[in-house]
Amino acid sequence: MTSEKRRENIESILKKSNEPITATTLAKKFSVSRQVIVGDIALMRAAGLRISATPRGYIFDSDKENQICFTIACQHDNENMAKELYTIVDNGGIVFDVTVEHPVYGEISGELRISSRYEADMFLEKIKSNKAQPLMKLTGGIHLHKIKCNSENEKKRIIETLKHEQIILE
Numbered sequence: 001m002t003s004e005k006r007r008e009n010i011e012s013i014l015k016k017s018n019e020p021i022t023a024t025t026l027a028k029k030f031s032v033s034r035q036v037i038v039g040d041i042a043l044m045r046a047a048g049l050r051i052s053a054t055p056r057g058y059i060f061d062s063d064k065e066n067q068i069c070f071t072i073a074c075q076h077d078n079e080n081m082a083k084e085l086y087t088i089v090d091n092g093g094i095v096f097d098v099t100v101e102h103p104v105y106g107e108i109s110g111e112l113r114i115s116s117r118y119e120a121d122m123f124l125e126k127i128k129s130n131k132a133q134p135l136m137k138l139t140g141g142i143h144l145h146k147i148k149c150n151s152e153n154e155k156k157r158i159i160e161t162l163k164h165e166q167i168i169l170e
Contacts, residue, residue: 006030007040011049011060020057020113054113055123068155069096069148072162073169075141081134084167085120088147091161092154095120096146100135108135142169 001009010026023037030037041058045051050061076084088095095114102108114120127134136143149155162168 001030003040006032007044010037010040011044014051014058014060017059020054020059022057025057052111052113054111055126056113056119059113067148067150068152069146070155071144071146072159073142073144074136074162074167075143075169076136076167077141078134078137080165080167081136082120082124083165084162085114085123086117087161087165087167088145088158089114089116089120091157092149092151093158094148096148098135099144099146100139100142102138108138110135 009030013026013029014021023034023041026037027034041051041053052059052061074084085095093115095112097109097111097113099107099109112123114123126132147155147158149158159168163170
């Protein structure tokens with residue numbers, strides 16, 4: 001199979017999937033190394049395909065037309081990270097990304113796409129098992145989240161609950 005044909009097949013697989021797919025999974029499917037897939041994805045993104053890299057793998061970015069997207073500023077410690085994520089997903093939101101403002105590098109963002117408690121738990125476990133620090137550690141707990149939801153009521157509920165939990169930075 002040519003590399004061009006492999007990239008066409010990867011595009012097809014990602015477009016059909018509702019869940020992220022890891023580079024390792026794609027590498028096994030096409031009998032190539034994980035690094036070959038990473039390179040393929042980089043070339044596909046450079047060609048304009050909207051493929052996002054999440055902590056759980058690659059996903060084709062097909063935003064829903066009517067979805068509401070908003071950004072909130074938060075501040076909390078590691079112990080309240082689960083509470084923050086659960087509050088958002090339990091009230092109908094998707095934690096799309098996290099962004100911090102670094103004094104040297106400027107904005108640093110990471111895509112999360114967390115839409116359930118299960119995905120939040122997987123994310124938290126990945127941080128723990130890799131002994132990694134969340135981005136908010138760079139800024140004293142201050143960070144931004146882009147959140148997506150399906151209605152103004154969900155947006156309002158998310159914001160009100162985060163305020164009640166004293167997670168939103170005001």
